[in-house]
Amino acid sequence: MLRLTVHRHFSTSSAFFANRAIVYHSNGNPRSVLSALTFPSLRSPPPNSLNIKYLLAPVNPADINVIEGVYPSKPSPTKLNSDNVFVAGNEGLAEVTGVGSGVSGFENGQWVVTGKQQCGTWRSGANVNVEDVIKVPKGASEVGAATITVNPATAYNMLSEFVDLKEGDWVIQNGANSAVGQAVIQIAASRGLKTINFIRNRENVDALKKQLEELGATHVTTYEELSQKSFRDKVKEWTGGKPLRLALNCVSGPETMSMARLLGSDAHLVSYGAMSKQPLSLPTSLFIFKNLKSVGYWQSRWYTERTKEEREKLMEVLVGLMREGKLKEPEHEIVTLGAGESDEEASNKVRDVMKNIMEGQYGKKVLLRLEGE
Amino acid sequence: MLRLTVHRHFSTSSAFFANRAIVYHSNGNPRSVLSALTFPSLRSPPPNSLNIKYLLAPVNPADINVIEGVYPSKPSPTKLNSDNVFVAGNEGLAEVTGVGSGVSGFENGQWVVTGKQQCGTWRSGANVNVEDVIKVPKGASEVGAATITVNPATAYNMLSEFVDLKEGDWVIQNGANSAVGQAVIQIAASRGLKTINFIRNRENVDALKKQLEELGATHVTTYEELSQKSFRDKVKEWTGGKPLRLALNCVSGPETMSMARLLGSDAHLVSYGAMSKQPLSLPTSLFIFKNLKSVGYWQSRWYTERTKEEREKLMEVLVGLMREGKLKEPEHEIVTLGAGESDEEASNKVRDVMKNIMEGQYGKKVLLRLEGE
Structure with missing residues (x-):
């Protein structure tokens, strides 16, 4: 639990408006603890830093969980005005507006994304260490670039880091209509990999199946179908008996056990979420006799452990796919916190956004645009 | 399910007794399907083979499960007399009695164990391919050598193949009084590794704790203690906060989840059994945020995948530990099927052994000694 010994306040004047951030002083419900805070123009960037x-x-x-204080990654406090605050947000697209001495390879206008975890992206302007950002090459849309570091990166790495897959190989995944799931479908298709994709049954399930097929899914099916005894034969028919060696899981619970049973020998089950809120439960025999390896994937760890060159390479590959139209930006809605709005107005707007997200009101990705100077 | 199209029979005469094997014609309850079969003297060994x-x-x-037909490893049929039969047994100590042409490095009297899986060891004599046996160096007892290839090998490899453990590092395991568990305790102690060992609560649990401590266990504790909230603090006290990076599991079920929660980051949970008959159920967060890797270990796979040199090296290391008194032979009882007994008498004796084992009548390892010529 994070808690700072300062008081929350609203700056009600926008007379000296220059920058704004969405901040909190202690963990809690985002609908209560978040507020907008106006802060002055950035100074010229110190050496080895960028504005x-x-x-x-x-x-x-995950941003919600970080604010609630229940996520393993914690932000460090930042001094804004005279306040020690936590700036919310982990992912975001920025452009360079000032280059400190000693920095090479960056110029004003360059797009960057944040490579440091929990650095606070819900703000208009920031001074950052040059090591904490990753260059984004040209070719992505603003929305595509602003959402590149988490979901497409997770999808790309899960398809690359565990099993050496060749064109024509099969990947199986659940939660296939999640943001990561949709990126998996597209990136797999771009590599000639075939996918079996599980989704929950729902009204208009055929429309969703069609949508995922249009993204490149080879087969889309429901957990009800998975639970049928004959499903194993269906998979064999689809794959021509080629063993499945990679399963991606963001659901856990009983359906994931059924999915794991479809895997061949020496397969990896890679988990990156647990939407069912149930444990990952697997027959021990799969580990012993089929040499199943169950592992996790967390993109935050990847950024922490990998070099600048590896991070930049990842961005190049992903933007390359976007440029070729093989990786689409997510369906989205942009919420602008205008320069003309007071901090109180902006705070209320952000809290409304949180409320709607937490109640599942959006079916798409929400992005914040914080206007600044 | 294995089933041969021949009829079970008893050879009631021992007039030409030379060799005997415990065989079955189709999978089923060992108490019904096993019988003793007398067969003639071996011929001189063909090239590249040994008698x-x-x-x-x-x-x-596992032998019981193989006979029942529910184990993943299946034997191939053998021709004995004019019968196609399955010879039971997977592990055993033999001595060389005849060396075929083209074989180097073997002489009569050399001890060997079987490196080929499910080759049928419950017999007095056999002709085997030289590639299917592993030499056992001098220094082990008969019982020690006859039980070396499965349990001590499993223990040794699980301690070596997943995590690079240094002297003073900690290993945690459940089912600690199993044959593998006891080998883990001893082999870990011989390497200066410390162990936390879980056992079921029972009458005279203190006597069992003491016995395992005498084998070299650092701490022995029950699942009841593991389920207490304060247990995590106790472990921290024991380890001085040193993270646990290897857990060995032959139980699965809820206690194994509690054990896994004690692990530090980047740990391996290695499963080699599931005595609870429940699945291995783990919080997905351990995989994602703590980088837990859950894998299986099956000694049969190891023998299949590794070279002759690696197999011999393993025997040398394990016999070395036995020679130094660091790895004790298991508590055991030897059942002799005497040359003077008829096949019917021997069959009944073996079926009685199976009955007693399946009813849990023995608290120790049973070994068969089949007398032959």
Whole structure:
């Protein structure tokens, strides 16, 4: 639990408006603890740092958990005005507006995304260490670039880091209509990999199946179908008996056990979420006799462990796919916190966004655009 | 399900007794399907083969499952007399009694164990391919050598193949009084590794704790203690906060989840059994945020995948530990099927052994000694 010994306040004057951030002083419900805070123009960037202006920052489910204090990654406090605050947000697209001495390879206008975890992206401007950002090559849309570091990166790495898959190989995944799931479908298709995709049954399930097939899914099916005894034969028919060696899981619970049973020998089950809120429960025999390996994937760890060159390479590959139209930006809605709005107005707007997200009102990605100078 | 199209029979005459095997014609309850079969003297060994005489062969739990037809490893049929039969048994110590042409490095009297899976060890004599046996160096007892290839090998490899453990590092395991568990305790102690060992609560639990401590266990504790909230603090006290990076599991079920929660980051949970008959159920967060890797270990796979040199090296290391008194032979009982007994008498004796094992009548390892010529 994070808690700072300062008081929350609203700056009600926008007379000296220059920058704004969405901040909190202690963990809690985002609908209560978040507020907008106006702060002055950035100074010239110190050596080895950059001034950046955020263009768009998404609201990801994990951001809510960070604000609540229940996520393993914790932000460090930042001094804004005379306040020690936590700036919310982990992902975002910015452009360079000032280059400190000793920095090479960056110029004003360069797009960057944040490579440091929990650095606070829901703000208009920031001064950042040059090591904490990753260059984004040209070719992505603003929305595509603002949402590139978490979901497409997770999808790309899960398809690359565990099993050496060749064209024509099969991947199986659940939660296939999640943001990561949709990226998996597209990236797999771009590599000639075939996918079996599980989704929950719902009204208009055929429309969703069609939508995922249009993204490149080879087969889309429901957990009800998975639970049928004959499903194993169906999979064999689809794959021609080629063993499945990679399963991606963001659901856990009983359906994931059924999915794991479809895997061949020496397969990896890679988990990156647990939407069912149930444990991952697997027959021990799969581990012993089929050499199943169950592992996790967390993109935050990847950024922490990998070099600058590896991070930049990842952005190049993903933007390359976007440029070729093989990786689409997510369906989205942009919420602008205008320069003309007071901090109180902006605070209320952000809290409304949180309320709607937490109640599942949006079916799409919400991105914040915080206007600044 | 294995089933041969021949009829079970008893050879009631021992006039031409030379060799005997415990065989079955189709899968089923070992108490019904096993019978003793007398067969003639071995011929001189063909090129690249050895004649061997089995000295002792243990009855392992997996042998029962193989006979029942529910184990992933299946034997191939063997022709004995004019019968196609399955010879039971997977593990055993034999001595070389004849060396075929083209074989180097073997002489009569050399001890060997079987490196080929499910080759049928419950027999007095056999002709085997030289590639299917592993030499056992001098220094082990008969019982120690006859039980070396499964349990001590499993223990040794699980401690070596997943995590690079240094002297003073900690290992945590459940089912600690199993044959593998006891080997883990001893092999870990011989390497200066410390162990936290879980056992079921029972009458005289203190006597069992003491016995395992005498084998070299650092701490022995029950699942009841593991389920207490304060247990995590106790472990921290024991380890001085050193993270646990290897857990060995032969139980699965809820206690294994509690054990896994004690692990530090980047740990391996290695499963080699599931005595609870419940699945291995783990919080997905351990995989994602703590980078837990859940894998299986099956000694049969190891023998299939590794070279002759690696197999021999393993035997050298394990016999070395036995020679130094660091790895004790298991508590055991030897059942001799005497040359003077008829096949019917021997059949009944073996079926009685199976009955007693399946009813849990023995608290120790049973080994068969099939007398032959």
